[in-house]
Amino acid sequence: MTSAYDTNNIFAKILRGEIPCAKVYEDDDTLAFMDVMPQAPGHLLVIPKAASRNILDADPAVLAKTIAVVQKLAIAAKHAFDAEGVNVAQFNEAAAGQTVFHLHFHVIPRNEHEPMKPHSGTMADGDVLRAHAEKIKAALG
Ligand code: 5GP
Numbered sequence: 001m002t003s004a005y006d007t008n009n010i011f012a013k014i015l016r017g018e019i020p021c022a023k024v025y026e027d028d029d030t031l032a033f034m035d036v037m038p039q040a041p042g043h044l045l046v047i048p049k050a051a052s053r054n055i056l057d058a059d060p061a062v063l064a065k066t067i068a069v070v071q072k073l074a075i076a077a078k079h080a081f082d083a084e085g086v087n088v089a090q091f092n093e094a095a096a097g098q099t100v101f102h103l104h105f106h107v108i109p110r111n112e113h114e115p116m117k118p119h120s121g122t123m124a125d126g127d128v129l130r131a132h133a134e135k136i137k138a139a140l141g
Helices: 010-015 060-080 125-141
Strands: 023-026 030-034 044-048 084-087 107-110
Touching: 010 030, 010 044, 023 060, 023 125, 030 060, 030 125, 044 060, 044 125, 060 084, 060 125
Parallel strands: none
Antiparallel strands: 023 030, 030 044, 044 107, 084 107
């Protein structure tokens, strides 16, 4: 069964400017901002502006633009946090762990021997998230 896109999901509200985010990057088609419950320092989310629940109902042309931004931000976040690696993760529907139903890619800088915190765990301090967003923006050049 496929569910419809809900225009009141939290990322749609962020896109409309109804709730704030620690913005890292924006272009005509894409927005990136810090995850409020980071699983590691520098955890950010990349979302297309076009509405889709997840990868299953996304337009392939939108996906192509989004993944190019994911790559750009994975490189910048790895550099900004001097990380050894980066996880890129993306969940589709609740059974697969999706909790917000607007397509998004997680970009998480990683270091060996530093386990990731739980998904949707603890809220981070807003000032810290804004500082991390600035660090990644600076690495974007
Ligand atoms: P999902 O489980 O759908 O792949 O991930 C949703 C992500 O969105 C989670 O990592 C969660 O921490 C994050 N998140 C949930 N609500 C908000 C919010 O209001 N603002 C931001 N920036 N991130 C959120």
